[in-house]
Amino acid sequence: MTELATEGADMGTLHHLDDHRPTPDTTTAEPVVSLIKTPVPATGAVVEAVDRVDNPLSDWLTVPDAPVLPAWARSAASIKANAAALARLTWWHTRYHALRTPKYLIKTVLLAARGFFRATAGLWPTLSAQDHTATVKALRAQSKARPEDIELATRLQIAHAMRTRTRRWRFGAAAVGVAAAAIGIMLADPVLQTGIAGAVVTPLAYLGRGKDTQFLDQGAPPLRVDMSSTQLNDALRAAGLLKSGRSGDDEKDAPKVSCSMGPVRDGRGWAVIFDLPRGGGKTASDVLAKREVIAQELGVDEIQVIMSRVRAAKGGNAGRVSMWVADDDPYLGPLNPSPFETAERFSIWDPVPFGQDARGVRVNIPVMWQSMFFGGLPRRGKTFSQRLLTSAGLLDPFVRHYVADGKGGADWMPMKAVAHCLVMGAEDDAIEALKAMLAELLVEMERRFALLRDLPTSVCPEGKLTPEIVAKYNVPVIFVTIDELQEYFTAMEREDREQVINDLCRIARRGPAAGFVSNFASQRPDADSVPTKLREIITIRYSTQVVDRASSDMVLGKGKAAQGADASVLSEEHKGVGVLVTGPASYVTVRADYLDGPSFAGLCRKGRVLREQAGQLTGQAAGDVTAAADAAGVTVPPIVSDALEVMRHSPRMFTTDLLNGLVNLDEDVYGDFNAEQLAAALESAGVKRTSKQVKISGSNGAGYQRRDIEAAVPAEILLSTGR
Numbered sequence: 126m127t128e129l130a131t132e133g134a135d136m137g138t139l140h141h142l143d144d145h146r147p148t149p150d151t152t153t154a155e156p157v158v159s160l161i162k163t164p165v166p167a168t169g170a171v172v173e174a175v176d177r178v179d180n181p182l183s184d185w186l187t188v189p190d191a192p193v194l195p196a197w198a199r200s201a202a203s204i205k206a207n208a209a210a211l212a213r214l215t216w217w218h219t220r221y222h223a224l225r226t227p228k229y230l231i232k233t234v235l236l237a238a239r240g241f242f243r244a245t246a247g248l249w250p251t252l253s254a255q256d257h258t259a260t261v262k263a264l265r266a267q268s269k270a271r272p273e274d275i276e277l278a279t280r281l282q283i284a285h286a287m288r289t290r291t292r293r294w295r296f297g298a299a300a301v302g303v304a305a306a307a308i309g310i311m312l313a314d315p316v317l318q319t320g321i322a323g324a325v326v327t328p329l330a331y332l333g334r335g336k337d338t339q340f341l342d343q344g345a346p347p348l349r350v351d352m353s354s355t356q357l358n359d360a361l362r363a364a365g366l367l368k369s370g371r372s373g374d375d376e377k378d379a380p381k382v383s384c385s386m387g388p389v390r391d392g393r394g395w396a397v398i399f400d401l402p403r404g405g406g407k408t409a410s411d412v413l414a415k416r417e418v419i420a421q422e423l424g425v426d427e428i429q430v431i432m433s434r435v436r437a438a439k440g441g442n443a444g445r446v447s448m449w450v451a452d453d454d455p456y457l458g459p460l461n462p463s464p465f466e467t468a469e470r471f472s473i474w475d476p477v478p479f480g481q482d483a484r485g486v487r488v489n490i491p492v493m494w495q496s497m498f499f500g501g502l503p504r505r506g507k508t509f510s511q512r513l514l515t516s517a518g519l520l521d522p523f524v525r526h527y528v529a530d531g532k533g534g535a536d537w538m539p540m541k542a543v544a545h546c547l548v549m550g551a552e553d554d555a556i557e558a559l560k561a562m563l564a565e566l567l568v569e570m571e572r573r574f575a576l577l578r579d580l581p582t583s584v585c586p587e588g589k590l591t592p593e594i595v596a597k598y599n600v601p602v603i604f605v606t607i608d609e610l611q612e613y614f615t616a617m618e619r620e621d622r623e624q625v626i627n628d629l630c631r632i633a634r635r636g637p638a639a640g641f642v643s644n645f646a647s648q649r650p651d652a653d654s655v656p657t658k659l660r661e662i663i664t665i666r667y668s669t670q671v672v673d674r675a676s677s678d679m680v681l682g683k684g685k686a687a688q689g690a691d692a693s694v695l696s697e698e699h700k701g702v703g704v705l706v707t708g709p710a711s712y713v714t715v716r717a718d719y720l721d722g723p724s725f726a727g728l729c730r731k732g733r734v735l736r737e738q739a740g741q742l743t744g745q746a747a748g749d750v751t752a753a754a755d756a757a758g759v760t761v762p763p764i765v766s767d768a769l770e771v772m773r774h775s776p777r778m779f780t781t782d783l784l785n786g787l788v789n790l791d792e793d794v795y796g797d798f799n800a801e802q803l804a805a806a807l808e809s810a811g812v813k814r815t816s817k818q819v820k821i822s823g824s825n826g827a828g829y830q831r832r833d834i835e836a837a838v839p840a841e842i843l844l845s846t847g848r
Contacts, residue, residue, distance in 0.1 A: 218344050225342055232340060237326045240333030352388040352395040352423065352450060354381075360422035364415040366407050380405060385445070392484050394451040398435060401444040409434040409446045413689040427694050428454055431483055436710065455483035456702045456716045463513060463718035465728060470735070471520035473602050473642070474592055479513055479705070480717040488705070488715050490514065490665065493602070494589070496633040496643035498660060500650050500680035501669030501692065506701035508536050508608060510667060510717040511646045512725055518604040518642070519543060519732035522739035525601045527566060529559050531612025533789050538770060539726035540606075542733040542752040545744030547773065550789065551612040552782075554774040559613060560621065563628040566605065566641070570632065573600055573639040590640035601741060602640045605632060610647040610655050626656055634662050650679050667715075668692035669703040681706045688712070730755065745773075750838045762810035765837050767791065772831045777819040779828040800827065811837040 177183060192199060197207045222229075334340075358381045361367045368380055380402040387397035401407050412419070413432055420427035429451040435441025464478045465471070476489035490497075492514055499511045518524035526544045530537040533550030541547050546565070548558045576598065577585050585594060595601060607613075607629075614622050633643045645663070647655045660679070668680035670692060677692040678685055681704060686693070690712035692704045701719060706712045720728075733752065736742040746752060751766045771786030772778050778786075780800050787795040787803075798806075807814075812834050819828035 221344050222341060228342075229340065233326060233330050236330035236333040236338070236340075238329075238333065240329035240331065243332055244329070352397070354384055354388065356423065357384075357388065357397060357399065358382060360419050361412070363422045364418040366401065366405075366412055366415060368405055391449060393453075393455065394429070394449050394484075396447075396449045398445065398447050400442070401446070403444070408443050410688065412446045414687050416689060416691075417694075423450060425450060426454065428456065428696070428699075431714070432689055434710070449483070451483055456699055456714070460701070460719040461716060463516070463720040463724070465513070465516045465520065465720060466724050468520055469731075471517050473518050473521045473524050473604075477514055477517040478718065480715040482713050482715060488713060490705070490707070492517070492642050492665075494637040495665050496637065496663045497645065497665045497667070498650075498663040498680070499644075499646035499667050500648065501671055501703060503648060505669035505699070506703070506717065507646060507648075507669050509701060509720065510669070510703060511606070511608060511644060512536070513718055513720060514644055515540075515604060515606050516720060516725065516728050518602070519728045520735065521602070522732070522735040522741045523595050523601040525603050525741070525743065527562055527603065527605045529562065529607045529613070531607075531609030533786075535722070535790065537606075537608060539722075539729040541746065541749050541770070542729045542755065543736065543746050545746060547745055549770065549773060550786070551609075551616045552786075556613065556617060556621065558774040560625065563625060563632070566603070566632055566636075567628060569603070570636055570639050570641060576600065577639070589638045595640070600640065602642065603636075604642045604644065605636070606644045608646045610645055611650070614655065626659055630659050630662060633659065664707075666706045667703050669701075670695040670697070670699060677704070681712075685712065750835055754838060759839055761838055763794075764806045765810050765812065765834055767795075768807065768829070768834050769831065772829070772834070775831065777821060777828055777830050779819065779821065779826045783829060807834065807837075813837075
């Protein structure tokens, strides 16, 4: 898998035969000669630099810093990929036109018939002397014509008729001969018939063609977007990025961009790399800020226009822009299934498959040493996208999961099979559980730093966790996933909120070196829901659709929308599509892979098996009775499983609180439940209450003990969890 592909990548390498092209090998470029103060071993003399100002040979002795081979021939992989693409293209066109052979035969016959008519109509005036007859009639019609002219024309007409009479007889005889030959051909061998028919029909069909005749059907769909350098200049001029000509309407003397590549077809769109003219005072950043205007002038939606600066490392400058304009919306169409659906194992040290960009290029995210933040409007695929990264850790048994879901819904419930710690909801008991989880993480982080400090440099050369240290000292990577952060912050008291924010900042800032991967998510993260000091230390950010550019900048970082990383251009149809920012100048709009709820639950079960085999099943997952029952294939009544899920953080709970938790868990099932219905459902599932009253914080009331509900689970399952 390739590393993360960004919209800032150089589009100078194009493979027009295949959208899914490999990354070109740029290591074959010849280096620039640099001989400054290079000692010669034999004599000790110093060779003067080629690029000195006073060296008259410097201009033509300096080796150009450019590849000597075209982009498609710089590596064996690129040659093979393009050859395979050519073979696939040829095979596709062969099948395409083979299916239309009957249509082409009918069209050929019709063209040949028209050609035969044209040939006959063209020969007939010569055979019948129509031109001479017309001349005689014209002369006779003139009252002032001289008699000798009329007599001469008449004699010429008679003489021409005598000459053409024999020609007409020969033409008739030839026609009879052709008819006889046609009858003979009909009785001949089929192969001979085909050859003769082709020899006769082909010139007739060619003669019967018209000015706009198109014999073969178009093998590719018509372009929905066209582009030329003139259109590009007009669009930039309308956006105020280019000056107008001195003569006003006449733009011949107006400044224009210089295209270092294109415009050329690139996959399902047009690609161009251009430099803004000097003297206009405009930069590449100004072009990115005018994305919407440029799209309007090109006649497309701004989601179809992908622009980025070309940096000096890729041969660019402050005025060079790389732009790709798609034929249609590149983020619609069939969903991309996640590779994790069929994977058996995965190493969290490898980049995580996340999605595809507009051109169908795979986008992978390296998560080690990183912290991540997901934001966006509800029901736009934010949680589904966040789960992709957590899913990578499910298939690595040496990853320990800490999960908190402020919403407390069903999205993260399958993690009970794997999570060392799972906090569901934002009620008082869940908030206390979250605070305890963060305190546990901080203690573990300090323990790991102490361990890493004591290790020799031969084992820990950079003071950070390594795969070898993980295996030798049993310090698995810790994945901290928190969804709906705003639910916790809005439900907390001020002091608790500040403490939790400080704890999260410490984990996100110092945790990566100790093997902590932070994966946070929230809706519109304003200063009240998610403080700036937490958001600003996150290294990787992803935003689905938001309402405006300000909200986009809140998720992706201040000023990112002006650079082109703007999630507000996404629409309601772009579910699972978002803008991914991986660095100060690196961003890409990604269509995230699709991993639905049942598939995620299957990954959690697979992750539990992997951890049991590796001896890494710890914490709440090791003692979760419902997860153990699922792993053993034992069916637990849904009401028992759901009640235990609601009471995860409480040994006892009032009936009203339990009902509220069940409704929040699954409103469709428990929305109409009352105390009597709940008691009847639990009793029919085998729950025997030792007491109908519980005491919580000095208050007595009707409620349930968690141990009574756990007792309804088969005894062998309870024993396997150590209860």
